[in-house]
Amino acid sequence: MTRAPIYLTTPIYYVNDKPHVGHAYTSLATDMTARFKRLDGHEVHFLTGTDEHGQKVEKAARDAGEDPQAFTDRVSTSFRELARVMGFSNDDFIRTTEDRHKRACTALWERLVAKGEIYLGHYEGWYAVRDEAFYGPDELTERDGVKYAPSGAPVEWVREPSYFFRLGAWGERLLSFYEANPDFIAPPSRRNEVLSFVKSGLQDLSISRTSFTWGVKVPGDPAHVMYVWLDALTNYITALGYPDEGAPLWHFWPADVHFVGKDILRFHAIYWPAFLMAADLPPPKRVFAHGWWTIEGQKMSKSLGNAIDPVALIEEFGLDPLRYFLLREVPFGNDGDFARAALIARLNGELADQLGNLAQRTLTLMQRNCDAVLPEPGAPGDAEAALVAAGQGLVAQVRSLIDEQKFDQAIAAIFALVREANGYVTQTQPWALKKTDPARGVAVLRHLHDALRLAATLLQPVMPETMAKLLDQLGVPAEARAIAALAVPLPGGLPLPAPAPLFAKIQAG
Helix, strand or coil: CCCEEEEECCCEEEEECCCCCHHHHHHHHHHHHHHHHHHCCCCEEEEEEEECHHHHHHHHHHHHCCHHHHHHHHHHHHHHHHHHHCCCCCCCEEEEHHHHHHHHHHHHHHHHCCCCEEEEEEEEEECCCCEEECCCCCCCCECCCCCEECCCCCCCEEEEEEEEEEEEHHHHHHHHHHCCCCCCCCCCCHHHHHHHHCCCCCCCCCCECCCCCCCCCEEHHHHHHEHHHHHHHHHHHHCCCCCCCCCCHHHHHHCEEEEEHHHHHHHHHHHHHHHHCCCCCCCCCCEEECCCCCEECCECCCCCCCCCHHHHHHHHHCCHHHHHHHHCCCCCCCCCEEEEHHHHHHHHHHHHHHHHHHHHHHHHHHHHCCCCCCCCCCCHHHHHHHHHHCCCCCHHHHHHHHHHCHHHHHHHHHHHHHHHHHHHHHHHCCHHHHCCCCHHHHHHHHHHHHHHHHHHHHHHCCCCCCCCCHHHHHHCHHHHHHHHHHHHHCCCCCCCCCCCCCCCCCCCC
């Protein structure tokens, strides 16, 4: 069966500082989804990259004493390196300073002009440099004579010539689109926020600036640079070859999921579909806005000085254990507070004690009792009923949960099988069966092997390196590690390499 192509994107990350674990989290969720979809037989395109224009970047470069292009070249490299260190499987890494992106932005602008969606005027309003966004007076708070945006960024009054996008005309059409596509915004709490904002009335959107120069020039009027969000959002179609809708990758559009942080939902769920529909292009299928990782209740940020370096965590705990914890600990969409104690408890309790111990016990016994060769599959009996039940329908369950971005629940479902398998070991005591009923003992080990194979196959997107080692130890050939291959039992006689520990327990403190 031919499965539909899948297009998954991270936000493109702003290059005003080095990446932290919050950046890694968004990309990790995208990576897990991409890896699962590939295992499930889909053609996948996974995009990440960096957002390199705007007043904030221009200021950061000036503060660093660098030319903006040199500054973005340097900082963008740190995000590319993060993708490498975290083991992300992205197919492309886009930078908004690339020529292909400038061509796409220019083409989209010109199409919007041709459709009558852009006009020249003047803008007056409250602008947050940090957010690269304008805010209405009713959205602001004031402390000590300074006005702040909902994000906490200070705002300043701006008046300058500007091109506008006729966003105000798109309110009813957006509401109709949301109604016809109830899964477009997720999770549901975020959808409610967007609906409320649009129903309150949309104003035309300023989409150019003249007070700085670091950006994509407006075609025909180079005194203006494009609003950084119009520039940034276009990256998703740039990477597929826009404006060439016959390009080899264009069949991936519309995107299946844009993964974003909750602070940039408005841009993706309101502005972006309006831009696209105004240009007669289909909007994405879903925008999923996840929560923030916090430290002692505060969002990680450069300004607070509390950001956690993911590279340091990898050096201390290992890559796959970190990937596992970030995906397992908090429901995707909720905020989560980062705590070392919680990380250590997950790694010791679930990875080392449950999965690692199950694999070590099973494979060690198979070395001794099965001559290091996989036994033939056999029909399960009454003693295997609970183990079989834990595995039945697991693939479909995990597939559905990942499609709903319920990553923690998908992992929990797999670990329910692992727990059942550990209980089955305790119940059957295969080490004792070696003396009392050798044939039964071998059959028990084969059932455990099948359960481990199922769990390891489904956990590959979460912990790719460690699950590759486990599948090696299980003797699973490379061509039998896709999800479809689970429908075919492995033949007996496959050699089983000597087992090695998968996870080391960590001492707290």
